[in-house]
Amino acid sequence: MTAAKALRLLLFVVLAWQLTGCGFQLRGQLPLQLFDGVYLQAERHSELAAILRQRLQSHQIVLLNQPEQDSPSVYLLHDSLERRTLSLFPNGQVAEYELIYQVRYSIQTPGTKAQVFEFELFRDYQDDPNRALAKARELELMLAELREQAAQRILRQLGRISA
Template identity: 35%
Template sequence: MHKHRWVPSFLRFGLVLCLLAMSSCGFQLRGVNDIAFKNLYLQGQNVSIARDLKRSLLSNGVALVPTPEQADLMLEILSESAEKRILSLSGTGRVREFELNYQVNFRIKDPSNELWGMPQTISGRRDFTFDDSQLLAKQGEEARLNDDMRADAVRELMHVLSVQRPKPRTKPPVE
């Protein structure tokens, strides 16, 4: 029993060594972004992606401000759409597969610039099989796929925002 007493200290040393190696190579936990701005003004908050986006922004240390004047960066959600179309039919004319499409259009503006940036699009697509004998299960699967596409869009939008480098705001001269 006392012969293997060196194992716990060896494991601790190995763990410390792994942590040092990961921190020295620039490892960062997923979802932790190096965002160069601290305040964001969000236009278009009546879309379903807004709630998840707000949560992600707040968890990354970005405050949502009520006016554009307080913002380091401005984001406008232009549109959001979710579509469902038939992908294939069985020989008897019953739906076998559906295709789900999700799309978000947005644009970004640096408050120091008078013009908005070009509209950008994030889109997602998922296919799923359909069986009308399992209607409730398939409705649940469809809802999960739509939620996954929205979460992917939030992650991609956070990546787009993380590479934005707004110009520093200058305070107006005091008279």
């Protein structure tokens, strides 16, 4: 092994050691395993709640049927989608919308009061009346992406609070 290769290997090992020593974690890894389970309350047919349940289960977290004192609780208070007109075609039909997905939720961890959080996610959506079916499918995909992003954001907040 040459001196240059040995130096690179040593540098790599020191860099990896420093990253693990400072508590760095990849973005997909959440420190949610501190708790045995999480209680999630939401409206009955909430698509955001369904995504959250799926993400929690993928992290091997038990979903509780009722709140418990030693487990965090997540309450989805409100999620809604608004459309704001951005531009019009010359004939007066809407050419472009801004989609605004609003989420309001609270998290209560053991020994603390519930904290309320809210955020908005934005997307631009170009409408074309000549391609209504394709644009409807594009809108569905965009909404699914917004819900997925909202669920990840809620889980990151839960991870930060519980850490």
